[in-house]
Amino acid sequence: MTERPAPSLPQAGDNEPIVLVVDDDPSVRRALTNLFESVGLKVAAFGSAQEILQSKPPEVPSCLVLDIRLPGLSGLDLQADLAKANIHTPIIFITGHGDIPMTVRAMKSGAVDFLTKPVRDQDMLDAVQAAIERDRKRREIEKTVSNVRSRFESLTPRERDVLSLVASGKMNKHVAAELGLAEITVKIYRGQIMRKMGAKSLAELVKMNEALGIQPPKRDDQT
Amino acid sequence: MTERPAPSLPQAGDNEPIVLVVDDDPSVRRALTNLFESVGLKVAAFGSAQEILQSKPPEVPSCLVLDIRLPGLSGLDLQADLAKANIHTPIIFITGHGDIPMTVRAMKSGAVDFLTKPVRDQDMLDAVQAAIERDRKRREIEKTVSNVRSRFESLTPRERDVLSLVASGKMNKHVAAELGLAEITVKIYRGQIMRKMGAKSLAELVKMNEALGIQPPKRDDQT
DNA sequence: GGGCGAGCTATACCTAGGTTTGTCCCGTAG
DNA sequence: CTACGGGACAAACCTAGGTATAGCTCGCCC
Numbered sequence: 001m002t003e004r005p006a007p008s009l010p011q012a013g014d015n016e017p018i019v020l021v022v023d024d025d026p027s028v029r030r031a032l033t034n035l036f037e038s039v040g041l042k043v044a045a046f047g048s049a050q051e052i053l054q055s056k057p058p059e060v061p062s063c064l065v066l067d068i069r070l071p072g073l074s075g076l077d078l079q080a081d082l083a084k085a086n087i088h089t090p091i092i093f094i095t096g097h098g099d100i101p102m103t104v105r106a107m108k109s110g111a112v113d114f115l116t117k118p119v120r121d122q123d124m125l126d127a128v129q130a131a132i133e134r135d136r137k138r139r140e141i142e143k144t145v146s147n148v149r150s151r152f153e154s155l156t157p158r159e160r161d162v163l164s165l166v167a168s169g170k171m172n173k174h175v176a177a178e179l180g181l182a183e184i185t186v187k188i189y190r191g192q193i194m195r196k197m198g199a200k201s202l203a204e205l206v207k208m209n210e211a212l213g214i215q216p217p218k219r220d221d222q223t
Numbered sequence: 224m225t226e227r228p229a230p231s232l233p234q235a236g237d238n239e240p241i242v243l244v245v246d247d248d249p250s251v252r253r254a255l256t257n258l259f260e261s262v263g264l265k266v267a268a269f270g271s272a273q274e275i276l277q278s279k280p281p282e283v284p285s286c287l288v289l290d291i292r293l294p295g296l297s298g299l300d301l302q303a304d305l306a307k308a309n310i311h312t313p314i315i316f317i318t319g320h321g322d323i324p325m326t327v328r329a330m331k332s333g334a335v336d337f338l339t340k341p342v343r344d345q346d347m348l349d350a351v352q353a354a355i356e357r358d359r360k361r362r363e364i365e366k367t368v369s370n371v372r373s374r375f376e377s378l379t380p381r382e383r384d385v386l387s388l389v390a391s392g393k394m395n396k397h398v399a400a401e402l403g404l405a406e407i408t409v410k411i412y413r414g415q416i417m418r419k420m421g422a423k424s425l426a427e428l429v430k431m432n433e434a435l436g437i438q439p440p441k442r443d444d445q446t
Numbered sequence: 447g448g449g450c451g452a453g454c455t456a457t458a459c460c461t462a463g464g465t466t467t468g469t470c471c472c473g474t475a476g
Numbered sequence: 477c478t479a480c481g482g483g484a485c486a487a488a489c490c491t492a493g494g495t496a497t498a499g500c501t502c503g504c505c506c
Binding site for chain 1: 318321322323324326327330331336337339389390391392393394423424425426427429430433
Binding site: 157181184185188 | 453455456457
């Protein structure tokens, strides 16, 4: 099967997960490809960080298996670049001679696992399993949030003003006072907001607004 | 241990953070204690995992500095025990001869950092700073959540039934139908719920209910 | 200039939410 | 037995939320 950088990545309507392997050693690529395919996982293999950066990110649950030592951009550099590009595919590192600071850096930046060569097949499969599961959940959340966000984009500035006050629990009359409006105006905007956001109740609206507010489930603490 | 008046921290009550050091080597304990006190941090030092398990967990923002190699319970064991005991004080590991799997395990279990000897003072201080900050945030969240939870405990079973339906956005009449009640009864419960929960609006109630539902910010998240 | 959308308001009307007061049943703790 | 808390309900009453219809000003684009 394909093991070369010409991968048929994302097929629309297809939800089958894929493992992206990046290693400069062809024999490692082949071995990993075989391993993942033996359990029915799709695989795309790359020889360098640059190669995978040029391909477009997959639209299905996926994970990266990355040698930390790569020609050109290292695995850690690639991790940082992906984060900067807002691509959050979970990463599993493999290394022959890594050290602890490297490991800590990778894990703090969100790696799922960090395996040392020789890697036991089962360990690798477990890690990939966990990573894909994580990505699946992340994508699910991302999907609903971006849905809400796009609805929010359709609101006029004034409607947004009203939304934030309404979602904070203020009464129409207080919203009106705060924005210098008549109460009736607030009521009308409110109705428009409910329609545009597709909320069937105030409770739903509040939850949507929460989802918008708590945007970055990013983890990394003090940057 | 040593309690010197903190230099310039004007805090009411006792909110001063503390660093808990666990190392079997007295000279290391002394060195770390001096280091932390030199920047105005309180310190308590222990010679073994058992010792610290017997002391009561601090009520102020704090963190653990833990040698991974300890007599009796190892640092990793202690980490696991604390997690089991629902104590989530952030942990910084130090090690002389750790390996990568150990590091990965510790980080996956939520350690803030994993430093190798010889530890540079600044690295240690940075890590402690970050860990304490993390604990401060965790405590803040924990405080408000447990506040909400205790209010929730004061609700009668029936009030809880009504709460969950109301918070999901259902109208009084629908709640009534679903629970086999008269609408007026739901209204009355609803009022009682608002009073007991201390919510001034439906929006607040919804948020409180969300906070109750999303209970465990377990380590390992990171979506 | 005319059309358009955003923003704002009013009148009128209806529904949903919420409190008060008072009543009743039931089980249990004192 | 009595007191008490939980649960349930009703009538009356008031406030808040929400829709429809209609009308106004502005600024913008063609």
